[in-house]
Amino acid sequence: MAKVEDKAQQTLKQAFILDNSAKDTITEFIEDNFVEPFDLEKKGDDEKWDVGIETVFLIDPDQKTKGLTENILKELGVKGLHSFTDGEAAWKELEAAKSTGIVILEWKLAKISGAILSQRIRQKNPCTPIIALSADLSEDDQVILQEIGVEKVLKKPIEKQDLITTIVSIIRQEKLPTDVEMLELKIKQLLDSKKHEYSGPRF
Numbered sequence: 233m234a235k236v237e238d239k240a241q242q243t244l245k246q247a248f249i250l251d252n253s254a255k256d257t258i259t260e261f262i263e264d265n266f267v268e269p270f271d272l273e274k275k276g277d278d279e280k281w282d283v284g285i286e287t288v289f290l291i292d293p294d295q296k297t298k299g300l301t302e303n304i305l306k307e308l309g310v311k312g313l314h315s316f317t318d319g320e321a322a323w324k325e326l327e328a329a330k331s332t333g334i335v336i337l338e339w340k341l342a343k344i345s346g347a348i349l350s351q352r353i354r355q356k357n358p359c360t361p362i363i364a365l366s367a368d369l370s371e372d373d374q375v376i377l378q379e380i381g382v383e384k385v386l387k388k389p390i391e392k393q394d395l396i397t398t399i400v401s402i403i404r405q406e407k408l409p410t411d412v413e414m415l416e417l418k419i420k421q422l423l424d425s426k427k428h429e430y431s432g433p434r435f
Contacts, residue, residue: 241270248272284403287312287333291322291341291349292365297388301336304395319344323352332360334402339366339373339385347373350380361402365390 248258255272262269288310292298298315305313312333316322320343326332335353339346346364353360364377367388377385384398 241266245272285310285334285399287314287329287331289314289316289322289326289329289332289335289337291316291319291335291337293317293338293342294388297338297365297390300390300392301395304392308396308399318342319346319349323349326353327356332357334361334363334399336363336365339364339369339377347376347380350382354380363395363398363402 244258244262248255258272262272285305285308288305290298290301290305290313292301295317298317302313302315314322314325316325319337319341322337323344326335326349332353335350337346337349341349344352346366350362350364353362362380362382364382364385365388366373366385369377369385383402386394386398
């Protein structure tokens with residue numbers, strides 16, 4: 233019985249982490265169904281969560297932000313986490329990778345900028361979700377971000393729940409797209425990547 237309750241606690245904690253707006257509902261459920269209450273926000277050392285993220289490429293020279301992001305991704309059960317501090321090193325692996333998963337990058341990178349790296353990623357795989365991190369964006373940056381189709385921009389210093397919510401939203405849209413703008417963006421990206429590949433007759 234104890235193992236069943238432990239599993240139930242872990243599931244409820246994970247549900248709260250993925251959507252903390254449901255805290256009142258989850259708390260009420262705990263009060264009605266558990267003899268002893270427990271802290272939703274406290275994660276045990278042996279607790280492991282998995283939200284279905286296979287691969288993440290993280291590129292950020294800021295060690296503090298990179299470390300925080302790595303810890304959050306590990307909490308979410310990311311299986312393949314590839315971390316870099318500059319765009320050039322990241323691109324070498326991204327270019328050769330079979331699957332790019334989700335890419336999280338600092339917008340103002342050394343050697344290869346976030347804008348150029350994002351464009352290369354789009355050329356390799358138009359549907360790769362990209363999350364940009366930045367403490368300060370110019371109007372020109374915002375225009376470029378929109379043109380490239382970056383899914384989300386998170387302002388530094390990043391908030392844990394903002395990053396989790398963004399990642400979960402991307403996963404949901406990848407598995408079951410409901411956002412019309414996101415669908416249009418994916419279709420446009422695919423068409424742009426394919427329009428020069430076929431030279432035969434069109435029907």
